Amino acid sequence: MTRRLKEIIIKRIFFLFACVSILILGLIVAFLFREGIPIFRIVSVRDFLLGGEWYPTFDPPAFGIWPLIVGSFIVTFLSTFIAVPLGVLSAVYISEVAPRPMKEILKPLIELLAGIPSVVLGFFGMVVLAPWLQDTFDLPTGLNIVNASLMLAVMAIPTISSIAEDALYAVPREFKEASYALGATKSETILKVIIPSALSGISTAVILGMARAIGETMVVLMVAGGAAAIPESLFDSVRPMPASIAAEMGEAPFRSEHYHALFATGIVLFLLTLAFNLIADYVSHKFRETGSGTL
Amino acid sequence: MEDNRVIKTKDVNFYYGKFRALTDISMDFEKNRVTALIGPSGCGKSTLLRLLNRMNDLIDGTRVEGEVLFEGMNIYDPDVDPVEIRRRIGMVFQKPNPFPKSIFNNITYGPRLAGLSDRVELEALAEQSLKQAVLWDEVKDILGQSAMMLSGGQQQRLCIARALAMKPDVLLMDEPTSALDPISTAKIEELIQDLKRQYTIIIVTHNMQQAARISDRTGFFYIGKLIEYSATEKIFTRPDIKQTEDYITGRFG
Numbered sequence: 001m002t003r004r005l006k007e008i009i010i011k012r013i014f015f016l017f018a019c020v021s022i023l024i025l026g027l028i029v030a031f032l033f034r035e036g037i038p039i040f041r042i043v044s045v046r047d048f049l050l051g052g053e054w055y056p057t058f059d060p061p062a063f064g065i066w067p068l069i070v071g072s073f074i075v076t077f078l079s080t081f082i083a084v085p086l087g088v089l090s091a092v093y094i095s096e097v098a099p100r101p102m103k104e105i106l107k108p109l110i111e112l113l114a115g116i117p118s119v120v121l122g123f124f125g126m127v128v129l130a131p132w133l134q135d136t137f138d139l140p141t142g143l144n145i146v147n148a149s150l151m152l153a154v155m156a157i158p159t160i161s162s163i164a165e166d167a168l169y170a171v172p173r174e175f176k177e178a179s180y181a182l183g184a185t186k187s188e189t190i191l192k193v194i195i196p197s198a199l200s201g202i203s204t205a206v207i208l209g210m211a212r213a214i215g216e217t218m219v220v221l222m223v224a225g226g227a228a229a230i231p232e233s234l235f236d237s238v239r240p241m242p243a244s245i246a247a248e249m250g251e252a253p254f255r256s257e258h259y260h261a262l263f264a265t266g267i268v269l270f271l272l273t274l275a276f277n278l279i280a281d282y283v284s285h286k287f288r289e290t291g292s293g294t295l
Numbered sequence: 296m297e298d299n300r301v302i303k304t305k306d307v308n309f310y311y312g313k314f315r316a317l318t319d320i321s322m323d324f325e326k327n328r329v330t331a332l333i334g335p336s337g338c339g340k341s342t343l344l345r346l347l348n349r350m351n352d353l354i355d356g357t358r359v360e361g362e363v364l365f366e367g368m369n370i371y372d373p374d375v376d377p378v379e380i381r382r383r384i385g386m387v388f389q390k391p392n393p394f395p396k397s398i399f400n401n402i403t404y405g406p407r408l409a410g411l412s413d414r415v416e417l418e419a420l421a422e423q424s425l426k427q428a429v430l431w432d433e434v435k436d437i438l439g440q441s442a443m444m445l446s447g448g449q450q451q452r453l454c455i456a457r458a459l460a461m462k463p464d465v466l467l468m469d470e471p472t473s474a475l476d477p478i479s480t481a482k483i484e485e486l487i488q489d490l491k492r493q494y495t496i497i498i499v500t501h502n503m504q505q506a507a508r509i510s511d512r513t514g515f516f517y518i519g520k521l522i523e524y525s526a527t528e529k530i531f532t533r534p535d536i537k538q539t540e541d542y543i544t545g546r547f548g
Contacts, residue, residue, distance in 0.1 A: 100355070174392035178454070180353060182405035182461060183382035192404070197395055 032270060035255075036263035039063060048264060054228040054239075056248065056258040063261045065268065067228045071238030072269075074145055074231065075224060076214045079152035083213075084206055086153070087160030091205075094161075095168040096190050107165075114158035122222030125151040130223065137235060143225035145234045151219045156209035163208060167201020168194060204284040211276035215269065217242035241269045301326045301465060301495050302347060307361035309342055309351070316342045318519045320361075324465075329487060329496045331506035331527065334516035335542070340499045343516070344467050347497065348384040349377040365465075382409060385458035389470040391450035393442035393457070398434050401442045401453060405461045420460055428456035429486055448479025455486065459494075466490065468498040472505065484509050503543055507531045515539045 039048065043063050051064015094106050129150065130142030171194050179189040195202070225237020226247065239247075245262050252258040302324040309317040317339045324330050332340040345351045346363060349370060362369045370380050382405070393401050402421040403411075411417060421438065425431040430452040434445070442453055451471060458466060468487075472480040487496060487509050500506050506513050507527060514524040515538075523530060523539045534540045541547055 172392070174388060174390055175394060177350065177353070177386075177388060178392045178394065178457075179404070181348065181350060181381055181386040181388075182408070182457065183378050184405070184408050185378055188408055192408075193394055 029270070032263060032266055036260060036265075036267045038255075039257060039260035039264045042257055048261075049268070052230065054244070056252070056261055061257060063257070065241065065244075065261075065265055067230050068239055068241045068244050068265065069268070070230050071145075071224065071228075072214055072240040072242070072272075074238060075148045075152055075220060075240055076210055078145060078149035078234070079156055079213045080206065080210050082149060082153035083156040083160055083209055087157045087205070087209065088164050088202060090157070091161045091164035091168055091202075092190060092195070095165045096186075096194060110158050110161050113154065114162075116154075118155060118216060118218040119222070121151050121154060122219045125219065125223035133235075139235050141225055141237060143223050144237050145224070145231060148220050148224040148238070148240070151223055152213040152216055155216060155219065156213050159212050160205045160209040163205035164198070164202045167198040167205065170201065171197045200284050200286070204280045207276050207280040207283065211273050211280070214240075214276070215242060215273050217246050221246050241265050245269075299326045300324065301366065302497075303362075303364040304343075304346075305362040305364065307343075307346065307359065307363060309339075309346060309360075310358040311354070312356045316519055317346075320521050322514060322521060322524060324495060324497055325512065326495050327491055327493075328511040329491050329498060329509055331510035331513045332497065332499045332516060333501075333503060333506050333513060333542075334522075335547070336501075337518075338516040339519040340514075340516045341469055344469055344497060344499050345386075347465070347467055348381050348386055350381075350386065352377055382461055383463050384465045384467060385461055385463035386467045387451070387454050387458055387469065387471045390474050391447055391454055393445070393450050393453050395441065395443055397439050398442050398445070398453060399438040402457050402460050405457065409461070424456040424460040425453075427459050427490070428452045429482065429489075430456055446479070448475050448482060451475060451479065451483060452486070455483070455490075459490075463494065465495045465497065468496065470499050470501060473501060480505075503531075515542060517542070 043051070048063055048065060049069070050066050051062065052066050053062040053064045054067055055062040090106070090110060094103050094110075098106060125147050126143070129147050132142065133139060133144070133147055134142035175193050175197055176189055179193045184192070220240040221243040224240055224243055226239045226243060227237035228239040228244065229236075231238050245265055248258065249262055252262055300323040304320050304322045307317060307320040308315060320339075320343060322343075332343060334340050342351065346359065347365075347370075351357050351359070359371055363371055365380065365384065368375065370377075394404065396404070399418075399421055402424055403417045406417065406420055411420070422431060422435075425434060430449060433449060434453075442450065445453060451474075455466075455471070472483050475483070484505065487498070490496060491511075498506075498510065510527045512525065513527040513530040515522045515530065515534075515536075517538055523534055523536045525535075530539060531543055534543065
């Protein structure tokens with residue numbers, strides 16, 4: 001066998017393996033759409049997305065997922081609001097401030113946080129956080145938006161922290177030196193040079209953290225409370241989309257309207273996650289090309 | 296005569312961990328002169344330059360012995376704030392390193408940190424610094440644009456302008472033209488000649504012709520030691536020491 005032929009064969013094999021994952025993704029998406037689309041023969045896309053009532057097992061059933069979308073967004077944004085400062089600041093501390101031994105302890109610890117199974121976090125939220133919230137704020141239930149957001153934040157922190165840290169680490173040493181040479185202190189250098197230079201990577205980290213939170217199922221299933229209604233306060237229960245799918249899929253008869261409606265909810269979730277990823281990709285590319293010139 | 300020596304080093308030894316990078320360096324740098332530091336790679340010339348504004352502080356595990364006197368004050372005295380030293384002793388690096396900010400914000404970065412906030416003054420300072428660095432005509436209409444879109448030579452002049460905006464007494468230059476093309480190099484050499492009227496310039500260079508062209512005094516370093524230090528003309532025409540002669544005639548290095 002000639003060397004050239006070997007090269008070609010090896011190349012083809014790699015190509016084949018690369019294709020497998022794309023093919024699987026394609027099949028999943030095709031299946032998702034095939035099972036989800038039929039619901040739109042019964043309700044319009046508009047009524048499905050913006051309908052305020054989700055009573056899939058009533059007679060007649062109501063398939064409006066607006067409360068679920070609102071539930072998903074509210075826990076996602078609140079958890080991002082909690083996780084971003086913690087994740088970004090811990091990344092800054094690890095990459096710029098911490099002495100080396102401290103760094104070597106902290107970094108794996110935060111990464112370990114990502115390794116906690118979400119069901120364990122959910123369990124913690126149910127057994128520890130929920131009773132505490134209920135007692136402290138005198139609520140009917142501790143399974144609510146605040147609880148879910150806190151647990152989701154714990155899940156998003158390691159994602160945000162480790163991607164943000166990579167971005168901070170990638171800031172060229174020359175920028176830091178230039179800043180110090182102009183008489184900047186360490187904190188001035190961090191705030192005015194390092195963080196702005198890493199902003200695209202930090203934004204990517206935040207968006208990916210949000211994507212992680214919006215798709216997370218187990219935690220919201222266990223601690224969000226499960227009420228398919230538009231919440232009026234942060235202590236109300238909600239039913240985010242993944243929780244709804246996970247809770248109801250078992251009881252929805254195969255290829256019933258309810259079944260199709262859950263798949264359609266899956267399509268919405270998929271498109272949202274896809275959008276988050278595309279935005280993250282766009283942000284990181286755009287800034288890399290032009291530099292954040294006007295900062 | 297005493298007044299003319301802005302920076303003096305006295306028996307300076309410098310260590311990276313256990314490695315001794317500089318041995319017993321005693322050197323005077325005169326005011327309004329260009330002093331060149333030459334020598335083969337790893338000879339310690341850049342290390343010495345970075346010692347003069349305490350940039351080596353930023354590297355872990357380094358240690359300094361001896362004294363570096365700036366206007367009579369030991370800058371390694373525990374009471375001295377390195378930030379204050381770096382405001383008075385500016386630095387230009389080997390690779391042009393503008394911030395990914397606008398040209399205007401690059402120039403005004405240091406002065407703003409030092410407390411200058413008046414917009415009119417900042418604008419005047421930016422204009423003055425860019426004119427000093429002979430960059431004003433090229434960028435006066437695009438001050439709001441990113442410095443990253445300038446050419447390498449323009450970026451390096453911007454970095455010089457940025458250092459000048461701090462109104463330093465001394466300007467340290469670490470191989471400022473090694474990443475540039477010959478035309479940009481010529482511009483910067485010309486600039487250095489102009490700047491020495493107002494500033495004391497210490498420049499590290501790998502390029503011996505450059506040292507011969509622009510400097511008044513030259514120090515030759517080899518393996519962490521100052522081998523010979525005198526007027527540039529003397530170093531390049533009749534050096535006292537054989538090693539210096541071997542190096543400048545290209546027999547090693």
